[in-house]
Amino acid sequence: MKKILRKNVYELVKERLNYIFTKFDNIIVAFFGGKDSGLLLELVYQYYTENKCERKVSVYHIDYEGGYEHTLNYVKRCMGKYSEFDYYHICLPLSASCGISMYHSSWIPWNPEEENIWVNVLPYQSINLKNHEFSFFKFGMKDYIFQQKFSKWLHEKNKAKLTAVLIGIRAQESLNRYHTVTRKNTFTMFGEISYSKRVYHNIFNFYPLYDWKIEDIWTAYGKFEWDYNKLYDLYYQAGVSLREMRVANPFHDCGVHALKLYREIEPCTWGKLLGRVNGANFAAIYGGTKAVGYRQVLLPNGHTWKSYVNFLLQTLPCHIRAIYLKKFNSSKEYWLNKGGALPLSVVVELEKTTIDFQNLGFPKNNRKYKQEYRLIRFKKYPDEVNIKSFRLVPSYKRMCITILKNDTSCRYMGFSQTKDELQKQREAMKKWEKTKFI
Structure with missing residues (x-):
């Protein structure tokens, strides 16, 4: 693992969790179903049990309706895995990023008007339109706005003084994420913690894995023999590089170049995705090429x-x-x-x-x-x-x-x-x- 100040990243994340659990009385873990958020969940539980914590810990997952079967199965295994935590499996019609259609810049999973073409059925014990208790929820609200409002709702529900939302994103993943987790602004940080960001007055996001490398992530999974999303095994067999392995909303603009993998890995799921959002097949064929603004775009002859x-x-x-x-x-x-x-x-x-x-x-x-x-x-x-x-x-x-790029x-x-x-x-x-x- 990477050495920083004579400590490896595992030792450092334990110190960070100790700091967060000491300062905050309400902890929320954002679980997305991928390797990073999955590892963060395991690290939090490891710390929780080793230190016999009594802090309130909640875990939430926003379900985007589509996705690989391996990811869905992994989410099912994790939501409710540790009885000490509270779980929220959210299946609501939120506005999600869409980078594959020239007709729409976003799409709405779990839209009741499109139930006949949903990629999956509502999971058991999910929070959906029929049973949610969120007074702040509005149909089609942006997913990232929902996450902010949800953290505030949980903060008030648990009558917390300080709430920490733990998010498993790393600086290595992209330049945008690097700026997110390393930007120093004394007005938005919690104290002098650079890997934190204020969401509301008493609610802060924390990125305790910000300096982990991809090799550190898989070393930890192997060392502690923790469960993980087996989709990554299929990615590896398909020749996908470690840095290109991504689990997210299937139509997200950042993942257009990888949409074609559905055809090889899960053809049945791919068939459903084709009928879900206009442009899926085009994106699968041309995603990651010059046709959709990736790599070096060439100017056609006769044009400026x-x-x-x-x-x-x-x-x-x-x-x-x-x-x-x-x-x-x-x-x-x-x-x-x-x-x-x-x-x-x-x-x-x-x-x-x-x-x-x-x-x-x-x-x-x-x-x-x-x-x-x-x-x-x-x-x-x-x-x-x-x-x-x-x-x-x-x-x-x-x-x-x-x-x-649509x-x-x-x-x-x-x-x-x-x-x-x-x-x-x-x-x-x-x-x-x-x-x-x-």
């Missing part, structure tokens, strides 16, 4: 990136095209008139190109930057930017990749959810607010 953007927009349904156009025009307005902040290192790269821009000096806002930034305004929206950090700089090529939220371009999208979400929630299910 700007003309290619216009061509791609014409292939989309009108309502989806309008979403992209609004955000693309917003990007142009921002970078051509107001200007945007870029790291000084990126500005230095830009100065070596022929792109015409103005350096307006230091950003004039109250944001605290970790590195030196400059306010940049372009005289013409770039067609393509051939620098190492091209994702940070506006270009028509970046627009093309955004469309190819990224209607335009996160690839740095956008967050718009007011229009939030309004549509609220309208969907309102539609189902007073609906009762028998």
